[in-house]
Amino acid sequence: MRTERWTVLVNISEHSDHTSADARLHSRDDIAGRGLARRNPSDTDIPEIGAELATSRALSDLAHQLLDASIADVEQATSHPATFRS
Template sequence: MEAKQWTVQIYITEESDETLARAVLTTRDTSTVTGRGAARRNPVDRPIPEIGDELAASRALEDLAIRLHDVASDDIVQLAGPVER
């Protein structure tokens, strides 16, 4: 059995009350898939940067999961070939 390792790196930037996150999945063959997420602090809320980081990162990971699923679905369609009748 061969063990495989894929790496996800999350990049977080903050601009004023907005936090942006980018989750980048890199596979062994150096393919990449990227998900993005954002969080915006309500001006009446206390500024707690960790919460914005967590929300933006979780949304980026959710977007990454959807995009990875789309890649897998496209691969299945391509490999299945035409339907015989």
């Protein structure tokens, strides 16, 4: 049996009404995702909401990149086009 630990580090930056998040997966390959959120000036300033939205977008971007890397690895290993179903 083999066990691995992969860690995702999320850095969140807030600048007035914009929030950005960078999610970096530390594994055999480093992969990074990015997410942005913008508060409408007429909305109440609740920083946690911007952080949550930007982070969810960064993690979604990271997940898509990880799936693309998986497909590329399968195609390289099999020399055949790969398609994955959810």
